[in-house]
Amino acid sequence: MVSRSRTRRIASVLAPLATAGLLAGCVAGTSGSGAANTAKPGAVTTDPAQMGQVTLHVLDYFSGGTDDAWMKSVVKAFEKKYPDITVERTSMPWGDAMAALPLKLKSASPPDIVPANYGWQSLGTLVRGGMVLNLDNYAQAYGWKKSFPQWIVNEHEFTTDGKHMGTGSMFGAPVARASLIEVYYNRALLKKTGVEVPRNYDEFQAALGKAEAAGITPVTLGNADKVGITAPLFSLMNAFGPQSKISDFVYSHGNVKIGETGFPQAVSTLKQWSDKGYLGKDYAGTDTADAAQAFVKGQGLFHFNYSGSLPLKPGQSKDFGSFVLPRTDGGKPVATASSATNFSIASKTRHPDAAAAFLDFAASQEAAELAVHNGTMPLLHPDVKAPEGDPLFSDDVAIAQQISADGTAVPYLDWATPTLLDTINTNMQNMLAGKSTPKSVVSAADENAAAFMKTLAR
Structure with a gap:
């Protein structure tokens, strides 16, 4: 299917x-x-x-x-x-x-x-x-x-x-x-751009520049609903930050701050992509679902989203592929992932x-x-194994198997607090609109996490 x-x-x-x-x-x-949360003794x-x-x-x-x-x-x-x-x-x-x-x-x-x-x-x-x-x-x-x-x-x-x-x-x-964040690509536009599937982070960055120079939107994105930005943001964080720090921040282990997770570098990079026009002309006014549809119609080289998210029609799968954004240090790719x-x-x-x-x-x-x-x-x-004849699905299955085998999955960043997702999305939207700075986004997220930790300590 x-x-x-x-x-x-x-x-x-x-x-x-x-x-x-x-x-x-x-x-x-x-x-x-915690009384109600203790496993009751006895055989099951x-x-x-x-x-x-x-x-x-x-x-x-x-x-x-x-x-x-x-x-x-x-x-x-x-x-x-x-x-x-x-x-x-x-x-x-x-x-x-x-x-x-x-x-x-x-x-x-x-x-x-x-x-x-x-x-x-x-x-x-x-x-x-x-x-x-x-x-x-x-x-x-x-x-x-x-x-x-x-x-x-x-x-x-x-x-x-x-x-x-x-x-x-x-x-x-x-x-x-499985459910994880990945990067989709358009096979025909990749060929037209003259690049291969990126094997490292530098190749991915180079592909963005080549697409822009060729008149192709490098990254199809929609953020009018304030949720589309999280997929590229979390992917970039996973490319920059230590896997252990990301997990420890989400789980509040070892007093890790969000500044240690690669989050600041991810925020700054997205700002740079926006300034260079890599995210398209009207991404701030486009809904997430509309951006996915535009990507399927050939209006962009790459698209960050969650597994199984493309609105494909029968026969379209062959036109697309997927991969996890490579790490900047050349290590094994880290993906935000969970069970569906x-x-x-x-x-x-x-x-x-x-x-x-x-x-x-x-x-x-x-x-x-x-x-x-x-x-x-x-x-x-x-x-x-994935069945033959569906190359995109084969990519998806291979990604899930590799991430699981390598143990390179991290939890979703916003699990760390009940309101972190809204804090990130609102502040990212303001920053990308030129109303604030990357530093303010990081500060807001850090303050959100600190405030929540105080409630847990009560």
Whole structure:
């Protein structure tokens, strides 16, 4: 399947709807203590055949396109393998699901399984409120901490007091689908520009200049909605900054400041690209979706976006390719990456064993193979191959496998605080409009992180 719908962005743009309780130290209606977050002692059942007749209620945001097709196929395969368990889905658009999630989890009959968003925007809030289950017993029973790459495990961990992310107990589990930031390129325009696929950062910069000289827009970008800038910004940060510093900043490990992550260099570089005309004439007035459409129509050499995000029609995949922006030091490329969603189990569920069995299946090799069958990027199982005849999808699959094998993934920068994404986007937009400086963007992000750390210390 060559027309792949956009995988929903893992960073929340609706963070304020879910974070009011977090900033106050707890979620309304809960104690805010870690007592509800401790894994209960006792054996767990991993054999669904021993669980009796069970109906699982699953909330997800896979409401259309390949997302919905993949989820339907996973449910069908799970029910076939375990006929005593029935899965009833409620699918909502991503923004609606994120807004409704806290209330649904506090209701008398919450869904058993929910797509708690990564980071402090959502999952951290729910952990502090005791609304999602500590999965340590299931992680041990299913061997998740051994079978999942460490960077994947870290993305689902919080301490039981809800004060630290990227360490502690697992409160979510990944699905066998990847989502990462990459650079798309137009094969015909690359040939016309007279360059090869960039193998290092200098070659990429040179390609931008050659495209501009040839009258080709170097980077197709849209930022009218204040979200399009994050893909190139995070990619540049990964090219400049030490991988460990980026992860440690997001997870608040070791008192790392945002100035140590490559973020300042990324902000300055985007300002330089804008000043040189590399981002196009009206990128500030173009929406992200319109920019992606313009790129597909041939209006630009490169386009930064999330995996599976191009609005392709059948037969168009052959015209494009993808890669991860090379690092300036020549090291292995670092990508902002995660699972396409993470599933958590409601603390009020009456069927935790069955819910955990579904989480394990959604991360299985069969689920990864179903991802490929439905034309979306697999994760967790490097031996799953892309089908022939779709060169862009082959690039995507190879990228996910390489990043996972090399261990060169970093979490999304904006997971670091509930409001960092909005702070970055607003200040970047002002800077690119000439109303402020790169230094002011960095200062605003640093202040946002520092303020949030004070709330965690309370």
